[in-house]
Amino acid sequence: MERKSIDHKISRKPSGAAVIRTDLTDALFRALFEEWAQTGYAAISLERVAARAGAGKAAIYRRWPSKREFASAAIERSAPGLGGFGDHGSLEADILAYLTMTRRVLRHPLVRRILPDLHAERMRSGDLAPLLDHVATTRRTAGQAMLDRAIARHELRPDIDREFAFDLIPSPLYWRMIVRCRPIGRADLERQAAVIANALRSC
Amino acid sequence: MERKSIDHKISRKPSGAAVIRTDLTDALFRALFEEWAQTGYAAISLERVAARAGAGKAAIYRRWPSKREFASAAIERSAPGLGGFGDHGSLEADILAYLTMTRRVLRHPLVRRILPDLHAERMRSGDLAPLLDHVATTRRTAGQAMLDRAIARHELRPDIDREFAFDLIPSPLYWRMIVRCRPIGRADLERQAAVIANALRSC
């Protein structure tokens, strides 16, 4: 593995087997997430990630200089955008849809292990903070739209404290599923949506 | 270090320097928490813990057979009981006191790093689940008393869903401080208490 090729006169463009394999990059990303879910970020061994992907470590180091860059690229590549988040007709229905989607995400076997690990890791070291910020931004955009609609419907006051709302809406679900490690059924999800919507309307 | 002395005829009771030093045990517990806060459970190195405590690994292995037992003993020894949780006169005031105390705990530099790490670790392996159950039980007892008082005051219906309340009360604070990694001032804490109390009263 000769990584630094500088000031070399290129007479032929690399091609064929001399080009990074994207299928191997994909396999490395998948392996990283699986290893991450199993061990937590701090204990990720790149040797094990490579083995899990059926590769050697050189394949990793050719692509990323460090575990952190590797993890950053993986998160950015896969950040679950909430995508289209339609109007459900009322604040409560919007919140229910938001919580339903969030529940689905938090049920994913990799996400439910990697996300809290990211939170814990961020407490120790700010290295991964940009990753969480990246994830949070997409969720915030969806949340802003939801609040905008509720204001337009006159369900919420225009000057509602949006930070407060962004704390109140997802937190009981996160607490239930991650902190308490408990499942939540449809009825409880609906009750959360109703109580939260009611609470926000009376702010 | 000869740990296994079995079927040996004891002719004299150990004493003096032949007895486990409790000051060293204390130092080991402190060192463990510091290392835990720094690296997360998965990456704790007992060698580093011992060094941090100014000791050798034999001192650890004489006391505990594994990292897990060591960690268990440490948590059980130090689980922050919420202690006396007095009656503040109303549900809202009780909740505010509860949140104030919780905020103080979550501000502690070791707790704010170890607690989310425990949650993340539990998602990966059930090994540490009993520790979290232990911590949760003491908090639950305080919470039950708070709900009992509110019912006695006729602020809450006797059949309120206690699980729902236990999710709703601490979660926005936890979300704010741990998941969002944001501080929270007195005014926002009071608002949380007011909104949560109101929400529970209207359940």
Add this chain to the structure above:
DNA sequence: CTTCAATGGAACGCTATCGTTCCGTCCATA
């Protein structure tokens, strides 16, 4: 067909860490 470019699996040299072993040392007891 030959050549090129560089990929990527395997191996390397080094360090950190593990659980265990060793034995000098300690301090109360006889």
Add this chain to the structure above:
DNA sequence: TATGGACGGAACGATAGCGTTCCATTGAAG
């Protein structure tokens, strides 16, 4: 004073993992 019991720091042998190096192999281009 001598003795007993075992503690606990240092060292041990083995392994895991790191970042780097090596070079056989690959596949497109000429």
